[in-house]
Amino acid sequence: MIIPRLALRNLLGAGIRTWLNVVVLSFAFVSIIWSQGLLEGMNKQAADAMIHMEYGNGQYWHANYDRYDPLTLEDAHGAIPPTLQILVDNGKATPILITFATMYPNGRLQTVLLKGIDPNQSVMGIPGEFLAKSDAAIPALIGARMAKNTGLKIGDIVTIQWRDVNGTYDAQEATIVQVMTTSVQSVDNGTIWLPLKKLQNMTGMIGQATIITLAKGVEPPATNDTWQFENLDCLLKDLRDMVKSKSIGSSIMYIILLLLAMLAIFDTQVLSIFRRRKEMGTLMALGLTRVKVIQLFTLEGALHSVLAVLVGALYGTPLLALFAKVGWSLPENTDSYGFAIGDKLFPSYSLGLVVTTTILVMIVTTIVSFLPARRIAKLKPTEALRGRMA
Numbered sequence: 001m002i003i004p005r006l007a008l009r010n011l012l013g014a015g016i017r018t019w020l021n022v023v024v025l026s027f028a029f030v031s032i033i034w035s036q037g038l039l040e041g042m043n044k045q046a047a048d049a050m051i052h053m054e055y056g057n058g059q060y061w062h063a064n065y066d067r068y069d070p071l072t073l074e075d076a077h078g079a080i081p082p083t084l085q086i087l088v089d090n091g092k093a094t095p096i097l098i099t100f101a102t103m104y105p106n107g108r109l110q111t112v113l114l115k116g117i118d119p120n121q122s123v124m125g126i127p128g129e130f131l132a133k134s135d136a137a138i139p140a141l142i143g144a145r146m147a148k149n150t151g152l153k154i155g156d157i158v159t160i161q162w163r164d165v166n167g168t169y170d171a172q173e174a175t176i177v178q179v180m181t182t183s184v185q186s187v188d189n190g191t192i193w194l195p196l197k198k199l200q201n202m203t204g205m206i207g208q209a210t211i212i213t214l215a216k217g218v219e220p221p222a223t224n225d226t227w228q229f230e231n232l233d234c235l236l237k238d239l240r241d242m243v244k245s246k247s248i249g250s251s252i253m254y255i256i257l258l259l260l261a262m263l264a265i266f267d268t269q270v271l272s273i274f275r276r277r278k279e280m281g282t283l284m285a286l287g288l289t290r291v292k293v294i295q296l297f298t299l300e301g302a303l304h305s306v307l308a309v310l311v312g313a314l315y316g317t318p319l320l321a322l323f324a325k326v327g328w329s330l331p332e333n334t335d336s337y338g339f340a341i342g343d344k345l346f347p348s349y350s351l352g353l354v355v356t357t358t359i360l361v362m363i364v365t366t367i368v369s370f371l372p373a374r375r376i377a378k379l380k381p382t383e384a385l386r387g388r389m390a
Contacts, residue, residue, distance in 0.1 A: 007299040021264050021304050026312035028257040032357050034320060035254055041348035043243040047236050053125040053184040055235045058220055060084060060212040060227040073100055077208045083221045084212050092218045094121035095209030097199050101162040105150035113191050116199030123215040127180050131195045136175035138198060143188025147179045154179055165204040262368045269301050269372040294373045301369020305362040323347055
C-alpha cells in the first residue's frame with residue numbers, strides 16, 4: 001500500500017499543475033459522454049418515431065416491392081394471405097396499398113404516392129380517424145411538409161390522376177381533411193393517405209395490399225413466398241448506418257480533446273521525472289526497486305484519470321441530466337438532416353456508455369504515464385543522487 005499512498009501524496013502535492021491536467025482531462029471525459037449520448041438519443045428518438053408511425057413490429061412486403069425502386073409499385077400488390085388476414089381482422093395488423101399518382105396543386109404538377117390505410121386501424125400512428133369521419137368523396141390526409149411544399153391546407157380540393165390495375169388512367173378530386181404533424185418523413189413527403197377500400201376501388205385492386213404492418217408485440221406468422229417479412233433490424237438499417245457514420249465523424253472531436261489531455265499528462269510526467277531525479281535515487285538507495293519506482297510514477301499519472309472522473313462527475317452529472325431533460329432545440333429546416341427527431345433532440349446516456357468511457361480514459365492515461373516512466377529502468381541510484389539521468 002506504500003506505492004498508492006506515496007503516489008497520491010505526490011500527485012496532490014504538485015498543486016495547480018495536477019488540477020489543470022485533471023480539469024482538461026475531465027472536460028474530454030464529459031465531452032465524450034455528451035457526444036455519444038447525443039448520437040444514441042438521436043438513434044433512439046428516430047427509431048421510436050418510425051416504429052410508432054410506420055414500422056410497428058415489422059412489415060410483410062409483397063415479393064415485388066422494393067422501397068428503393070419506385071418502378072416496382074406497378075406489380076407490387078397482391079391478395080392478403082389467410083394467416084395475415086386473421087391478424088388484420090383482430091386489429092393486430094393493418095394492410096397498406098401503395099400506388100403512383102399525379103396531383104395538380106394550384107395548377108402545378110407533382111408526382112406523389114397514394115397510400116391506402118384502414119381509417120380505424122390502431123397499429124400505426126397515422127391519424128386515420130379524420131378519414132373515417134369525413135363525408136368527402138375522396139378524403140385525403142397529408143403531412144405538414146407535404147402541405148408546405150404544395151401550398152395545400154385543410155378543406156382544399158386537389159385533382160389526382162392515377163392508373164388502375166388494367167392500365168387505364170382516371171382522375172378525381174380529393175379533399176384535404178387533415179394535415180398531420182410528424183417527424184417521420186417517409187409518411188409525409190410526397191405522400192397522400194386515403195381510405196384503404198377507397199383506394200382499392202379506385203385502382204381495381206380489391207382486397208389487395210402492398211405492405212402489411214404488424215402491431216407491437218405480435219409475432220410474425222409463417223406465410224407464402226409472395227409475402228416476405230422484414231423485421232425491425234432490416235427496416236431500421238438505413239437509420240442505424242447513418243447514425244454510425246455520424247458517430248465516426250463526431251469521434252474526431254473527442255479524440256482531439258483526449259489527445260490534448262494526454263499530451264499535457266505526458267509533458268507533466270517527463271518534467272516530473274526530470275525534476276525528481278534525486279528523489280528517485282534516494283528511493284532506490286532505501287531499497288525500492290526500479291520496477292516499484294516505475295509503478296510509482298505510472299500510478300501518479302494514472303491517478304489523473306481517477307481525479308478527472310470525480311471532477312467530471314461533479315459538474316458533468318447535473319449538466320448532462322439537465323440537457324437530457326430539456327433537450328436540445330434544433331434550428332429550423334432540419335428535415336434535410338435525414339432523421340425523424342422532431343424539434344428537439346434528447347440525449348440518451350446509458351450505464352454502459354459511462355463505464356466504457358471511464359475505462360477508455362483510464363487505460364489511455366495509464367499508457368501515456370508509463371511511456372516516459374520507462375527511462376527509470378536504466379537509472380543508476382548513484383547517478384540519480386547526483387541529479388543525473390543515465
